């Protein structure tokens with residue numbers, strides 16, 4: 001029997017968060033136009049509890065849950081851990097579970113699937129019947145998908161993909177979305193559907209269990225339905241769609257079924273993005289035609305509001321990108337001691353700790369990182385030694401400013417894969433997803449003499465004999481200082 | 486009077502004195518607020534020239550100070566028939 005007791009649905013998650021003081025129930029009516037988005041944004045910027053908005057203007061019977069995983073406390077709750085768990089503890093648990101045996105999903109009967117409680121087909125299909133929020137004033141549209149999974153199946157290999165690709169409501173039956181060409185769905189569309197002129201069936205699932213949402217935006221090679229099983233310790237419950245062969249999470253709040261039209265694009269954006277700006281241009285992007293909507297009674301729509309740190313765009317993505325890179329580097333036998341992305345870097349900088357046992361190790365790390373599937377999402381890799389605490393920015397910053405040689409330690413890689421979202425990129429680079437990358441090698445060169453060439457770190461821990469350190473620490477309060485926690 | 490909004494990268498996209506095609510979204514109150522239509526229309530920088538108002542936003546969502554008016558001539562169906 002599984003020892004994990006993680007919330008199995010968005011509803012269980014809300015309950016667990018309310019109980020822990022990490023969600024607030026908002027009883028007064030909230031406007032879907034800007035007000036709900038502004039509440040979520042403020043909660044993110046204050047690191048406050050997640051807002052559960054129970055009454056939405058114009059949409060009786062629906063509610064919103066915002067900022068689901070924008071704090072490490074809520075991430076711990078989602079994994080069924082103590083909310084006070086530290087980031088390294090949460091990371092260790094994620095690695096343990098995602099390195100375990102895959103757990104296949106189970107298919108349930110539609111009568112056991114709450115997401116089928118209400119069904120809109122044919123002329124009744126209208127996205128405006130859902131409380132689709134205007135998340136930020138000035139966005140290109142109301143966004144249906146900000147915290148969700150777009151479910152598709154590879155037409156040849158048959159593998160299932162759940163991806164979190166933002167989706168804007170264009171009209172009552174059309175959505176447009178930012179599916180980048182290097183994503184799993186982007187590749188399937190460009191390699192298969194577009195050349196054949198065939199439509200690609202999709203289903204958007206909103207109001208997922210937090211671990212299903214985590215899987216949808218994790219850059220893991222494991223198919224998401226199995227990844228959810230591994231993260232939660234039990235099989236994900238899936239149900240067949242009404243209008244296509246896809247299978248969707250049975251306990252999701254809302255399911256939108258339809259087809260992607262690969263040869264027809266409508267405008268998408270602008271939209272507030274994880275970098276803290278609206279950067280990517282309004283452009284003609286992937287178009288989703290909606291054929292059916294199903295939803296639970298009293299459905300809750302989930303909202304992630306991306307902007308300046310920190311929301312799930314930075315916190316969760318930094319977390320999973322860092323840990324997936326750690327797995328990749330370890331799989332190549334590189335002696336890494338850890339990988340960390342600070343959420344404030346808006347997942348643009350990978351900090352890698354390594355035992356520098358051979359020459360060129362930092363370059364090997366950078367080339368693997370930039371060359372991997374994770375690569376388009378960050379442009380800086382900083383490699384420090386195993387004596388530097390990667391989670392302590394003060395130590396990392398000190399290492400960077402003192403050990404990174406301006407000529408020998410900085411390596412620039414040009415014409416790589418980028419995204420249209422990089423604020424510093426030129427308009428041309430954004431349009432064509434052209435990237436560039438940089439490595440900051442903060443390791444002492446292996447060919448320096450350890451005694452005479454490598455400087456000695458002058459710190460309490462490093463220069464005093466153990467017995468002196470212990471004496472000073474045990475006498476600390478006797479000297480008149482307050483206790484150090 | 487209907488209220489509409491358009492996103493442009495450059496104000497020259499709002500050429501006056503001829504029929505142009507735009508994707509505009511409704512700002513009329515109600516459940517369909519912010520949904521788009523593709524239309525053939527005429528626009529004017531004079532607010533009282535045409536019956537409907539047209540608010541303008543730039544490429545990153547910035548609200549323009551210029552207020553236009555618009556006459557929607559017809560809806561344009563861009564979507565290929567096979568998807569309708």
Ligand SMILES: Cc1cc2nc3c(=O)[nH]c(=O)nc-3n(C[C@H](O)[C@H](O)[C@H](O)COP(=O)(O)O)c2cc1C
Pocket residue numbers: 146147162163164165166167177178179180182183184185186216217218219220304312313316317
């Ligand atoms: C809130 C949120 C929104 C996201 N929106 C997008 C998006 O619009 N387009 C995109 O390509 N990735 C987006 N991502 C990142 C993807 O979810 C992530 O890259 C995921 O792994 C996609 O899977 P794939 O690369 O395997 O296709 C988003 C992530 C989060 C947390």
